Amino acid sequence: MTRALIVHRAGPALTLQDKGRPGWIAYGLSRGGAMDRLALAEGAALLGQRDAVALEMGGMGGLFEAGADLRIALTGAPMRARIDDAVVVWHASHLLPRGARLDIGPATSGAYGYLHVGGGFEAPEILGARSAHLTAGLGATIKAGTRLTVGHDTGHETGRKLPVADRFTGGRLRVVESLQTAFFPPDQLARFAAEGFTRDARANRMGVRLNPDGGGYGVDGALSVVSEVISPGDIQMTGDGAPFVLMAECQTTGGYPRLATVIPADLPRIAQAPTGARLAFRFVTMDEALAAETAWRKHIAGLPRHAQPILRHPADVPDLLGHKLVSGFSTGDHQDH
């Protein structure tokens, strides 16, 4: 019997995701991969594994049943979640015993939640990765009735959580100047860094549309701008002047002028900004951006050390009397490493 997670109900935007498939830009295939790379790393840290395939859930989750005892972790946009009748905490790992049902509802903030399993989800490797790339026609959204195969799990720990700073409500994003920044008039650049934006309802894995508080953006002679390479995080000004932040499944080249690029460390924040979230931008120098990149990689590398046991409040435990509350004895010292 293969290990599996059975999908009984599926939200509209469930896809298997990993770090994407770099190396094909020259052929017109963008890297793709998880919208929130930090959430991917958090799940791996909670389960003590590396580079596993996770289930990305845009907007809402679904109803899942364990076909075997599974370890799971929930990261990214917090969603209402229960295992059978018990509410479970987000940013944490749990045991999902065989036959148990995991019900994941809508996001309470943010945009993309992630369900990880010990051993990772199995999917065929295509061009070096297992993630779905919908715009390229690789993989597909996961529908109800699917049986997701789960890989061999060498880990044992569950019941751990990660302290996670809020990145699910918009905020101020750091940007660097990019290849076409100088095409824009200085007054537009100044306004871009000063005014506020609202995340539009139109967003998907290709990009996120923003509505500026003031007027639109654009450059003279935009139609004669030669198509150039696109990098995720690029802020493209479309024909109607609204900024579009290009994301995981963006095209590899484009002719719309781009004003700046969101730094990688802040991409999770734009990916997770829900409809209506308020956003702003701040230009940083390349040196500041590189310092941020160093800090971001250090943060990701340190995640496993920050996973800690879930301490539940007694009132949250429905069958308190059924639990063995004291085992052996305690010295009373905090075992704080």
Added chain:
Amino acid sequence: MALDGAIFPIIRTVGVDGMLVSFGDRLSEPANRAAIAFRAELDAQGWDGIEESSSSLVSCYVRFDPLYLSHAALRTRLDALMSERDWLGADLPHGRWLHRIPTVYGGKLAPQLGEAAAAAGLSESEAIASLSETRVRVTALGFSPGQPYLGELPECWDIPRQQALTPKVPKGALVVAIRQLVLFGVTAPTGWRHVGQTAATLFRVEAERPFLLAPGDEVVFAPIDEAAFENMRHVPGGGVHSEMLA
């Protein structure tokens, strides 16, 4: 435009982890050739810290790990490579392919041949001869995986895009504007005129070479009739014949 007066080639940053060497600010045959040749040389150099490269219409893109290979160090190396030779006059690299792609011109499968020919000042048969006898080069790939831009067509094909978009051309459609061709990898809307139809499959994940075309490859769109095209539809790859260029 901000690049007016710039002396090419120029280097610009792309986000935090990319650099772009551009050989012009508008599409030209020499700038495209330079971009392809420069990228081939860059790949041959195999510098540590480079993670990916590509060429677009007039530029070569490098993605690198900026914490391993500093911006300053990469810029110095690129500068040295740029001044090593006259890239606008460089030969195209070895290892390129020539593809013969069977194409139906005009008729119900490619309904805009007549208006495109008129815009180019040609009769339909002259237009077919011109399009099918010009050996075009893949200048860049983009929009959908494996989908090529090809050029450069004779000057008479410097025809504008249509005012209105054609809502849908099928996969395999050959469209023309501004001395370039695009061969569609997916069904899509376009402002370019639909002059030919092919059965070519540009992206096959299960194939040994998943992408039919690479930048720098050359293509001939050989004319066939509708009956032959119907047969091509059932041939794997759509009847494309590819050979390595000497």
